[in-house]
Amino acid sequence: xDEKEAAGVFQALANADRLGVIRALVVAGPDGxxxxxxxxxxxxxxxxxxxHLAALADAGIVERERQSRSLQYRLSFERLGALLxxxxxxxxxxxAQLRACTTGCSCGPAPEKGR
Amino acid sequence: xDEKEAAGVFQALANADRLGVIRALVVAGPDGxxxxxxxxxxxxxxxxxxxHLAALADAGIVERERQSRSLQYRLSFERLGALLxxxxxxxxxxxAQLRACTTGCSCGPAPEKGR
DNA sequence: CTTTCATTTCAATGATTCTTGAAGTATTAT
DNA sequence: ATAATACTTCAAGAATCATTGAAATGAAAG
Numbered sequence: 499x500d501e502k503e504a505a506g507v508f509q510a511l512a513n514a515d516r517l518g519v520i521r522a523l524v525v526a527g528p529d530g531x532x533x534x535x536x537x538x539x540x541x542x543x544x545x546x547x548x549x550h551l552a553a554l555a556d557a558g559i560v561e562r563e564r565q566s567r568s569l570q571y572r573l574s575f576e577r578l579g580a581l582l583x584x585x586x587x588x589x590x591x592x593x594a595q596l597r598a599c600t601t602g603c604s605c606g607p608a609p610e611k612g613r
Numbered sequence: 614x615d616e617k618e619a620a621g622v623f624q625a626l627a628n629a630d631r632l633g634v635i636r637a638l639v640v641a642g643p644d645g646x647x648x649x650x651x652x653x654x655x656x657x658x659x660x661x662x663x664x665h666l667a668a669l670a671d672a673g674i675v676e677r678e679r680q681s682r683s684l685q686y687r688l689s690f691e692r693l694g695a696l697l698x699x700x701x702x703x704x705x706x707x708x709a710q711l712r713a714c715t716t717g718c719s720c721g722p723a724p725e726k727g728r
Numbered sequence: 729c730t731t732t733c734a735t736t737t738c739a740a741t742g743a744t745t746c747t748t749g750a751a752g753t754a755t756t757a758t
Numbered sequence: 759a760t761a762a763t764a765c766t767t768c769a770a771g772a773a774t775c776a777t778t779g780a781a782a783t784g785a786a787a788g
Contacts, residue, residue, distance in 0.1 A: 501629040509627035514616040579714025599694025
């Protein structure tokens with residue numbers, strides 16, 4: 499992932515509705531949620547929800563699959579993880595200082611360079 | 614950090630020039646860089662660099678301090694770490710699945726909820 | 729085959745964001 | 759004081775993004 503691609507993924511995260519979608523999809527688990535349920539969950543009209551889902555799908559953050567009438571969306575943890583890796587490693591050089599500020603992660607010592 | 618604030622910080626990261634600024638500031642270390650040096654580093658005209666630096670400063674990602682004639686910018690690792698925490702913990706509920714996709718971090722087991 | 733349901737796409741509009749060059753502000757040197 | 763340096767702010771225009779409601783598509787049911 500290069501800077502331009504990462505910028506696109508960050509752009510996809512740069513919206514409260516879309517972060518709400520992600521939160522809902524994490525809660526929903528591996529089965530995901532239908533577009534309609536997501537729309538209700540974030541309190542947006544169908545076309546608005548669809549617009550935001552398309553932005554997330556374009557960025558690769560969500561994947562969709564038709565399930566009879568409805569489209570089921572689920573989160574791409576791989577993609578989200580790749581973005582975090584870009585920021586931590588490629589952009590910030592695995593900075594120990596940044597690592598230290600990331601309390602959500604019970605990290606051991608910084609990994610060796612080039613692993 | 615709530616969804617709206619996080620969206621603002623993601624917006625600040627949603628630009629290749631600004632990611633370049635961050636990269637340059639990580640490399641520069643704790644002393645940071647002057648606005649002029651940053652402009653050269655990312656290959657942008659002064660006013661354009663200033664515009665992007667203002668976006669980063671508004672989002673709290675960089676801090677600045679006058680040093681004689683020039684303004685010295687440095688990265689706020691705290692702020693960047695807080696964003697990563699928001700995504701990992703508040704938004705994604707500390708998801709083991711996301712953790713597993715974040716190879717940059719040599720994590721042990723997921724931290725207990727509410728630590 | 730027509731209707732219904734679920735969702736997307738379209739079109740129009742308004743709001744933000746980005747870029748550029750010119751003008752303005754702060755700080756130091758002569 | 760004047761000039762030079764280092765930035766920022768402003769103004770105008772182009773580009774992108776978001777919201778709304780209406781129309782179109784795809785899948786299933788009657």
